[in-house]
Amino acid sequence: MTISSTPKTTPSKSLPPSDAKARVKQFMRQLQDEICQVLEHIDGIGTFQEDAWERPEGGGGRSRVIQDGAVFEQGGVNFSEVWGSHLPPSILAQRPEAEGHGFYATGTSMVLHPRNPYVPTVHLNYRYFEAGPVWWFGGGSDLTPYYANAEDAAHFHATLKQGCNAHHREYYQVFKHWCDEYFYLKHRQETRGVGGLFFDYQDGQGQLYQGPYSDTPSAIYSNQIGTQAPRTWEEVFAFVCTCGKTFEKAYVPIVERRQSMEYGDPQRQFQLYRRGRYVEFNLVYDRGTIFGLQTNGRTESILMSLPPLVRWEYGYEPEPNTPEAELYETFLKPQDWASWTSPVT
């Protein structure tokens, strides 16, 4: 059987250029470099220590950690580039075309745990896969405040939205909701924080939303997202590049606004308690973490995302009408932050 023309129901997939891997890898390394530079600059004291590592099965990476800084109690920024003979079953289930093919993956990920409870924790991850006939980008960035401000949440979202809008009028709406869906702690009935962007399996095909994963607790989308025009590899890569570059504008102004706010032991204790949720999410739900731990990933690099100090307290509930209660009531639920406007005072 020969296929003489592209069937109209399955838009032909844009092929990656021959230097795709090299270009994405270069971007991911640069992103790590740029982020570390920016963070060292705003921290002023802490510097990143690098561990280069090799993966016996193919590839390696460089893990960078900042500890005991002025702003960042701990932060990790990892670059990795790995390859192998086959993707794990969980990914093959989503991309059966990759069955029987080797794979290549590269990405940069980051989690920052600031010391001051008024400075939110932030996460970023962008990644690229090639496997036989398929390729895709995934990633996103999300904000987890302890003492939250609508102003900060709105700034973070508006900045990400601006980056999205430069590429596709549907990106922000779809990836913002996907983020709310993904970073959800079902057992707490809370979002991890105020969200941001999350996307996966972006291969230029018409369907932007490709969730939920098999075990995602609450699917807020059920593929109602309309089919979009196909996008080329170049278009998707350009979007991911914009996302990466948007991080500084989205996060740094928040740090600058909050890092000198005074706090006492009650705020510190609440921050340590809320960090427990970060641990719960990463170890119970986060596919990347669980997959990495169960498949011989570099444990220290994977668990660099865990906070340096954490509390659990049985039966804790915030006092009514406190900033702690406001976090739960307002900021741990999906909200349309990008449309928020400062009240007239």
Place this chain on the structure above:
Amino acid sequence: MTISSTPKTTPSKSLPPSDAKARVKQFMRQLQDEICQVLEHIDGIGTFQEDAWERPEGGGGRSRVIQDGAVFEQGGVNFSEVWGSHLPPSILAQRPEAEGHGFYATGTSMVLHPRNPYVPTVHLNYRYFEAGPVWWFGGGSDLTPYYANAEDAAHFHATLKQGCNAHHREYYQVFKHWCDEYFYLKHRQETRGVGGLFFDYQDGQGQLYQGPYSDTPSAIYSNQIGTQAPRTWEEVFAFVCTCGKTFEKAYVPIVERRQSMEYGDPQRQFQLYRRGRYVEFNLVYDRGTIFGLQTNGRTESILMSLPPLVRWEYGYEPEPNTPEAELYETFLKPQDWASWTSPVT
């Protein structure tokens, strides 16, 4: 079709007595009471606070927590009794005979996090299930030291072994190894501690070892355990009763020996760091925890097992020839502790 005689290849299962549920429930409640009494006695300051709770789908429990005691920084002892219309798929996969039947389950579980790093953390859990034509007991107890002593590990194991030997000559050997297999952190290549006993699906049938579960990282047994003579419900219940009562003898002497040992900040920091492993095990591997969180269990009771304060530190490795290094080299690997004898001095 009528079955006129018991087929020899499938020994007939001993039926539970008509008051089985009531008797096991009573035992589990008493076990909770006795443990709490013993712990309050050795703590001297802390007392248990109880939360009684109901489960909307059927049943309920009483969670008891001790906080900021003299010995116990935090400890939780939970009793629960629940029922419902169907068991979850993960259990039905192990016991397909229960398909289409309602179930009843009752149990008591406990985790203690002492303040002094020389006093080990300990876990205990015993549970009973009935579902249609099947019933079984599961449970065990294991010890997780920070600054470990062969003497303590040997005492804990020898006491459990004595309890086992009163019931079956194979119990200790099989359930000790099953414990080493179950409480294993694959991503760290460490056991959780010095182990103890673990067993599941004990229904009186010939096969004692019924692991590994589908996703157990390292199966050290592969059903090589020989078929034993079937045991009655009474025999298995009597064994579980002995196990429960053995706890005090196994653990309390260790607390008494260690609770007054002096320690400083380095020991405290190492304890907090090692507590991170407890969190990693419970959230990444422990089936009970994950199942509970994902199926609408009472979150605060489930996560009562997590330590009150925890550290993570990127790239930590103990200095050679220190007590911290000895923990890794000697105590986080399966060892025949029951056969250990004190060296002649």
